[in-house]
Amino acid sequence: MTTHSITVTVNGESVRRAVQARLHLIDFLRGDLGLMGSHVACEHGVCGACTVRVDGAIVRGCLVLAASLDGASVETIEGVSDRGEIRDLQDAFIARNAAQCGFCTPGMLMCAADLLGSNAQPTRAEIREHISGNYCRCTGYQAIVDAIETTALKRVSSDAGGAKP
Amino acid sequence: MSAIIDPAALDRPNSYIGKSVPRPNLPKLVEGRGQYVDDVVLPRMVHVAFVRCPHAHALIKRIDAKDALAVPGVLRVFTGQDLAVVCDPWVAVLVHLAGMKSAPQYPLPLVRATWHGEAVVAVVADTRALAEDGVSRVLVDYDPLPAVADMETALAPGTPLIHPELGDNLCFQRINESGDVAAAFKAAHKIVEATFHTGRHTGVTLEPRSILADYNKGSGKLVVHHSTQAPHMMQGVFAKQLRMAEGDVRVICVDVGGSFGIKVHVYPDEVATVAIAKLMGRPVKFIADRLESFGSDIHARDHRIHGKMAVDAEGRITAIDIDDLTGIGPYSVYPRTSAIEGNQVINLVGGPYDFANYRAKTTVVLQNKTPTCQYRAVGHPIAVTVTEGLVDLAAEALGMDPITFRLKNLMRDDSYPRTSPAGMKFEGLSHIKSLGRLMDMIDYPALRAEQDAARAKGIYRGIGFAAFIELTNPSPFMYGIGGARISAQDGCSVRIDPDGSVVAATGVTEQGQGTEGIIRQIVAEAVGVAVGAVRVITGDTQNTPYGGGTWACRGAGIGGEAALQAGLATRAAALEVASAMLQAHADTLDIVDGNIVDRATAIIRMPLSELTRIVYFRGDTLPPGLPRELMQTRHFITKEYPFAFTNGIQACWLEVDVETGLIKLLKHWVVEDCGRIINPLLVDEQVRGGVVQGIGGALYEHCAYSPEGQLLVGSMADYLVPMAAEMPDIEVGHIETPTRESLLGAKGAGEAGTAGAPAAIMNAINDALRPLDAQVLAQPFSPERILQALGKVPMRG
Ligand code: FES
Ligand code: FES
Numbered sequence: 028m029t030t031h032s033i034t035v036t037v038n039g040e041s042v043r044r045a046v047q048a049r050l051h052l053i054d055f056l057r058g059d060l061g062l063m064g065s066h067v068a069c070e071h072g073v074c075g076a077c078t079v080r081v082d083g084a085i086v087r088g089c090l091v092l093a094a095s096l097d098g099a100s101v102e103t104i105e106g107v108s109d110r111g112e113i114r115d116l117q118d119a120f121i122a123r124n125a126a127q128c129g130f131c132t133p134g135m136l137m138c139a140a141d142l143l144g145s146n147a148q149p150t151r152a153e154i155r156e157h158i159s160g161n162y163c164r165c166t167g168y169q170a171i172v173d174a175i176e177t178t179a180l181k182r183v184s185s186d187a188g189g190a191k192p
Numbered sequence: 193m194s195a196i197i198d199p200a201a202l203d204r205p206n207s208y209i210g211k212s213v214p215r216p217n218l219p220k221l222v223e224g225r226g227q228y229v230d231d232v233v234l235p236r237m238v239h240v241a242f243v244r245c246p247h248a249h250a251l252i253k254r255i256d257a258k259d260a261l262a263v264p265g266v267l268r269v270f271t272g273q274d275l276a277v278v279c280d281p282w283v284a285v286l287v288h289l290a291g292m293k294s295a296p297q298y299p300l301p302l303v304r305a306t307w308h309g310e311a312v313v314a315v316v317a318d319t320r321a322l323a324e325d326g327v328s329r330v331l332v333d334y335d336p337l338p339a340v341a342d343m344e345t346a347l348a349p350g351t352p353l354i355h356p357e358l359g360d361n362l363c364f365q366r367i368n369e370s371g372d373v374a375a376a377f378k379a380a381h382k383i384v385e386a387t388f389h390t391g392r393h394t395g396v397t398l399e400p401r402s403i404l405a406d407y408n409k410g411s412g413k414l415v416v417h418h419s420t421q422a423p424h425m426m427q428g429v430f431a432k433q434l435r436m437a438e439g440d441v442r443v444i445c446v447d448v449g450g451s452f453g454i455k456v457h458v459y460p461d462e463v464a465t466v467a468i469a470k471l472m473g474r475p476v477k478f479i480a481d482r483l484e485s486f487g488s489d490i491h492a493r494d495h496r497i498h499g500k501m502a503v504d505a506e507g508r509i510t511a512i513d514i515d516d517l518t519g520i521g522p523y524s525v526y527p528r529t530s531a532i533e534g535n536q537v538i539n540l541v542g543g544p545y546d547f548a549n550y551r552a553k554t555t556v557v558l559q560n561k562t563p564t565c566q567y568r569a570v571g572h573p574i575a576v577t578v579t580e581g582l583v584d585l586a587a588e589a590l591g592m593d594p595i596t597f598r599l600k601n602l603m604r605d606d607s608y609p610r611t612s613p614a615g616m617k618f619e620g621l622s623h624i625k626s627l628g629r630l631m632d633m634i635d636y637p638a639l640r641a642e643q644d645a646a647r648a649k650g651i652y653r654g655i656g657f658a659a660f661i662e663l664t665n666p667s668p669f670m671y672g673i674g675g676a677r678i679s680a681q682d683g684c685s686v687r688i689d690p691d692g693s694v695v696a697a698t699g700v701t702e703q704g705q706g707t708e709g710i711i712r713q714i715v716a717e718a719v720g721v722a723v724g725a726v727r728v729i730t731g732d733t734q735n736t737p738y739g740g741g742t743w744a745c746r747g748a749g750i751g752g753e754a755a756l757q758a759g760l761a762t763r764a765a766a767l768e769v770a771s772a773m774l775q776a777h778a779d780t781l782d783i784v785d786g787n788i789v790d791r792a793t794a795i796i797r798m799p800l801s802e803l804t805r806i807v808y809f810r811g812d813t814l815p816p817g818l819p820r821e822l823m824q825t826r827h828f829i830t831k832e833y834p835f836a837f838t839n840g841i842q843a844c845w846l847e848v849d850v851e852t853g854l855i856k857l858l859k860h861w862v863v864e865d866c867g868r869i870i871n872p873l874l875v876d877e878q879v880r881g882g883v884v885q886g887i888g889g890a891l892y893e894h895c896a897y898s899p900e901g902q903l904l905v906g907s908m909a910d911y912l913v914p915m916a917a918e919m920p921d922i923e924v925g926h927i928e929t930p931t932r933e934s935l936l937g938a939k940g941a942g943e944a945g946t947a948g949a950p951a952a953i954m955n956a957i958n959d960a961l962r963p964l965d966a967q968v969l970a971q972p973f974s975p976e977r978i979l980q981a982l983g984k985v986p987m988r989g
Binding site: 123 | 217218221222224225226227230231233321395396399449450451452481482704705706873877880882883885907908909913915916919945
């Protein structure tokens, strides 16, 4: 089987690996790099549990081939957490119990962060629409929508109050 | 009642019971730093994948693994015969279900495969991908046999027998009759009748079934990392099937990515994984992929029910008669069995109502489809659909409003304790209060007015109701008396460590519902420390008291009471030491916020950490005979009532697009009485999650089969689960009728949402369609079925 040598920036660190042509990004992250925060639930691109960022855009890790990522920058829930980028969103998920088993949560958070990055004040319907490709079997979604909505409102009000450094 | 759980005392320090305290598990889970089974990697670990039968029923004539073994990285191939050498088969029957029968089941079949998706051959390789390469190169020579696909004809003469040695395809049948049903129907003012289908569903836990078995040939010990609801039960199962001592088996489950009843059963492929680990003497991992999940996770709810209800001229229910049929696949599932669902239907039909004459029959048949077993709310959604469907038909036949009819027939709140015609004992329920609370929440007259206004514009909206009871806190009457080693009791050990922090080890398990959160709250309050000072240990047979784990909504009611009692005992033990140290009577002291205080004045006498310093490091300074038992264990089991029933009512408001058959859910309400609420936030989210799972079954989810028994769902794109955009906001209200069986007073809350939602939706759809003279009674209520009911598309043959 053909292998490809790739150099990828993962959560800010450069990694170089030889990967098989058929290896998916999610298996590369979990299997080769031990980053277990992104999950596998369908491997068909349906459920969103494997959502990670490639060059700033969210993708399904089970659909992207690792070999195609030479030179790319990948960010996972671990990296986003370490940078504190979505601390407020994570706190809102905790306070609202928007995660039960937590299996969908990393993908859900990556997807929610993506929404808030492009739409600072989404309506509940827009939130529901945006996370529609991320399945959650536990919560029934309402708590997740609430947590995302609360975070958006807080961000807007702290921006308006000039509270940001 | 003790002040410890007096809600009026909520503002005492450390009074956490009844408060929305966030869960301790979440900080790690929101950072992706949990530990699910697939996250565990062990040295020399290998992966197993399975060749699965492509036929509904086939003879396994020959297995040729030569090409598979030639794949670099493929290590071993195992057949049913290979595993039978180290692993005994099991038969899933319960002796209290009289006459029940099933056949021995092996981890991999020896002679015949009996459903599409059954694991037939195991391939072990360095990686999962290589194991799959191996799987694709195993040649199995099958001789397809006629399949039993349709449950309606499973018992008909001429239908092939799945297990000839059983004599027929009947697994179980039970008939229950009380009162004089024939006379009641004869004297009836009106009789309504209908046939309901509840459809085959499956749980679709987002984390698939996962297991990692590690057998050490030197020590003879087996450690199994397992995504399971019942680690102690699985410990016993693995030991028994693999002929090991129970003490040599340890089952660990750290984080579980959803279970919903799916992960409380014994799966042949998982037992095979453990058997292979024992044979190979190295860690073996099996993570089901989604395709194999659909064909091998248990299915559920495949029932057809004829129901009949008699009412008198005043609009009172006088009799109910049901005939239930369910197809459960080729084997009853071990050890809970696949007859319990049908049995539950019989036990629960008519549950909320005051009526005397009841006849019910359930017939449980074998067929060549994926085995079915207990899935969230076992039998409840079926019983509630039949009952509430008949209730609405009866109200309509009488020209009575569905709420008026329910108010007339629901059991009065002051009529307990009482026993239902199905023989269920009720300690105390609140149907009338719950209905009243629901009316406060929904503004019924306004909804009816809106419905009329919409109809005038050609928009069809409907409101549907579903009253329900839910069985929680089960006693050994559910499984134990039938001979299954399934524990109905549970235990908790609470200890105070040298730094004054508290550890609680409990036999109930965490699946995301918040078990660790509520145990932490209960123990913190019982001992008298901040919640942050309590660590909870679950999911490890080596470190927790023996218990049943999570099923039938027992975590809060059973596990919570054990934790409360253990916490109170630990507090008393600490105060005994404090009393000696401070030369004060124990009754005059208390523990508040981690300090020993004077009970009357709340003045701090010393921190708990000072007491523990003395106990653990300077025990010489205490009176020699003084007990210093800062670890206490308590167990709890229900006493008088075999089950603690909860109750409630749901309402659904929706719109049917009569052109496309699409349903738009506008709003959903639930009133639930689960007794004492330990954490309102968690209870509400259990209810909401449960409702959405019920909505899934009602509208989208279906394990569809071809007439030949081929499963037609292969991915999450075929089997639709609820997505965020289609789900409504759900309003949840509560009534609290604590059980007197325990000090805590808690009953279960995890299944009520799922129990009632499908019936509320069905009734709402039929309410919307009433002016068009159409109705649907078969789930899922898909656009196609709606349009068929409206006569807009033909019925499929
Ligand atoms: S695992 Fe990638 S979308 Fe489901
Ligand atoms: S929290 Fe379990 S799948 Fe979302």
